[in-house]
Amino acid sequence: MADQTARHAAPPGGTPGGDGGMPSECVKVESNIDKLKRRIVMNSRPLKRIFLFLTVVFVMFLMHAMDLLKVQDKVHPVIFPHFERQRNPTFCSFRRLSPEEAAEEDLILKSIAWPETPPLRPPRTIDDSSDPAHSSFVILPRAGGGQWLVGDRLEVVVNMSDFHGRPKKYGGDVLFARLHNRALDAGVAGEVLDHLDGTYSVVFPLPWEGSAQVEVTLVHPSEAVAVLRRLNREQPDRISFMGLFRSGSLIETPLCSVCLRPTRRPLCDFTDVRTGEPWFCYKPRNLSCDARIKHARGKFTEALRAREEKLFQRGVNLKVFIQASGPPEVTVLSRKTGRSTAKSGRVVSGASGFYHQGVWRSLGETPVRHFNTTSAVAQCLRNKVVHMYGDSTIRQWFEHLINVLPDLREFDLHNTLYSGPRLALDPVNGIMVTYRCHGPPIRFTVPTSELRYIANELDGVAGGANTVVVFGIWAHLETFPVQIYIRRLMSIRGAVVRLLARAPDTVVVVRNANPKNLTLFDSQTNSDWYSARNNKALAAIFKGLNVHLVDAWEMTLAHKLPHLLHPEPPIIHNMMNVILTSVCSRMR
Incomplete structure (x- = not known):
């Protein structure tokens, strides 16, 4: 049974039944x-x-x-019931918040706020924006002098300039920083601090012995961020969605979204009755709201203004390296002769972990176990039920397990591979793994009978020591105002709290977003800036809960492989090690 109900909206001027005679x-x-x-x-x-x-x-x-008015009210329901628009100056609809949630949302919005950037209006031009070719970074000397040792913190200062070579006077640039050693297949992400004056500090842990080379990348100039911010505020419908309505041979495909522009056309209200998550379609002209059978992605509408595309040029100002003004690397020595350098890397840093010999190692209290054989994975998941919910980056984990475990066979449920539901069973080891995509907005074609919200699915899970729940939701919500993402996560969090209350031994794992390869199109729809901001919101919402985070952001950023929406197998293998460590942390 689908989680949404349709409330009919008849055309204006209709009268309820009758034969046309005088009442x-x-x-x-x-x-x-x-x-x-x-x-x-x-x-x-x-x-x-x-x-x-x-x-x-x-x-x-x-x-x-x-x-007559009472009858018409039944035919024409209020277009946006149960939603607030005052707090959000946009034509989008938002799930209503409790006073506590509203206060929390305000705090989250303040914590993820990005510096404002002066607009590029005449006489300012693209040449006044950040230019990686005229910018540079420098490695600061070690505090207290002497040689660099494993466990130290390495600090780098980045100085941004525009295309004229003039130092920038304000912040807001999106920078990535990585410390790496290709020979050791080692890497770690740096933590960037914006000083709001055109300069930035980057802090790295030094967790391995040997060479460590600094890499700084301009992802977006601050002027591009101003454009991305405007797009989500003014053009959240730049990727459209459709509903397929059908009755016999009659088919209509009106637009659907949480952000439908106001018209005189009536709406079909598919708001989820349990979570309150809004979803609407323009009512078909000749069909009822009950005739909807499929959800699908529509088209992309270019929303950039004149010359704004110049702020998203590959090889110019979109994910371009910034050069060092001095030596780009340091040599790190072991603190104690004969000590394992990979295990000695316990430093105070924002980084969650690092790679060494291609293996992800935690910088936290719990070391990551390595499940390098089929038997090790099967032993960990024996007699377990694993439920996976989310987008295609979660589906990637489902397919990884099928490839790793030879006895895990997928059953053909005659559903699309993209959306699911999908089911795999290993009768030898008693393992069951399921996958289902999250509810709208989602850029897949999904039968409406299979549109489910993660919160509702979690409420249907009994839970227990042999149950693992894994979810991730991010890529399909990045074109919308961030409040929609925050409120969706709050809804999911509520279901997680209820699950852990009735079954505290349930293992719950959440995945955040990862950086991607960016083009002009990708920047407008799934920019790394959108992902980084949403990741901060996710961390705040699930903070303090017994939920295990797979930091896909750092695990992709720190790796030598290119950034892709769907990370390559070596990264996925390490992510699975983190998940299995969470599942089997009590096993010896």
């Missing part, structure tokens, strides 16, 4: 009028009776009109 109330009114007129003429009663008569007629007419 009985009107016949009675007309009859009373004739009788009263005759009495007035025959008896010449005082004018006050005429006034009384007119008053009675007016009241009867008013009561009849109110009855």
Whole structure:
């Protein structure tokens, strides 16, 4: 059963049933009028009776009109029930928040706020924006002097300039930083601090012995971020969605979204009755709302203004390396002769982990176990039920397990591979793995009977020590105002809290977004800036819960492989090690 219900919206001016004849109330009114007129003429009663008569007629007419309005209200429901728009100056619809959630949302919005950037209006041009070719970074000397040691913190200062070579006076650029050693297949992400004056600090842990080379990348100039911010505010419908409505041979495909532009056309309301998550379609002209059978992605509408595309040029200002003004690398020595350098890397840093010999190692308290054989993976998941919910980056994990475990066989449920639901069973080891995509907005073609919200699915999970729940939702919501993402995560969090209350031993794993290969199109639809901001919101919302985070962002950023929407197998293998460590942390 689908999680959404349709409330009909009939065309304006319709009347409820009837054969076109005069309503009985009107016949009675007309009859009373004739009788009263005759009495007035025959008896010449005082004018006050005429006034009384007119008053009675007016009241009867008013009561009849109110009855019609009540019927029309049933045919034409309020277009946006249960949603607030005052707090969000946009044409999008938002799930209503409790006072506590509203206060929390305000705090999250403040914590993820990005510096404002002066607009590129005449006389300012693209040449006044950040230019990686004229910018540089420098490695600061070690605090206290001497040689670099494993466990130290390496600090780098980045100085941004525009295309004229003039130092920038404000911040807001999107920078990535990585420390790596190709020979050791080692890498770690740096933490970037914006000083809001055109300079940035980057802090790296030094977790391995040997050479460590700094790499700084300009992902977006601050002027491009101003464009991305405007797109989500003014053009959240630049990727459209459609509903397929069908009755016999009659088919209609109206637009659907949480951000439908106001028109006089009535809407079909497919708001989820349990979570309150909004979703609407323009009502088909000749079909009812109940005739919807599929959800699909529509087209992309270019929303950039004149010359704004110059802010997203590959090889110029889109994911371009910034050169060092001095030596780009340092040599790191071991603190103690004979000590394992990979295990000694416990430093105070924002990084969650690092690669060494191609293997992801945690910088936290819990070391990551390595499940390098089929038997090790099967032993960890024996007698387990693993439920996976989310987008295609979660589906990638489902398919990885099928490829790794030879006895894990997928059953053909005659559904699309993209959306699911999908089911795989390993009868030898008693393993069951499921996958289902999240609810709209989603850029897949999905039968409406299979559109499910993660929160509702979690409420249907019994849970327990042999149950693992994995979810991730991010890529399909990045063109919308961030409040829509925050509120979706709050809804999911509520379901997680309920699950852990009834079954505390359930293992819950959440995945954040990862950086991607960016083009002009990708920047407008799935920019790394959108992902980084949403990741901060996700971390804040699930903070303090017994939920295990797979930091896909750092695990992709720190790796030598290129950034892709769907990370390559070596990265996926390491992500699976993190998941299995969470599942089997009690096993020896």
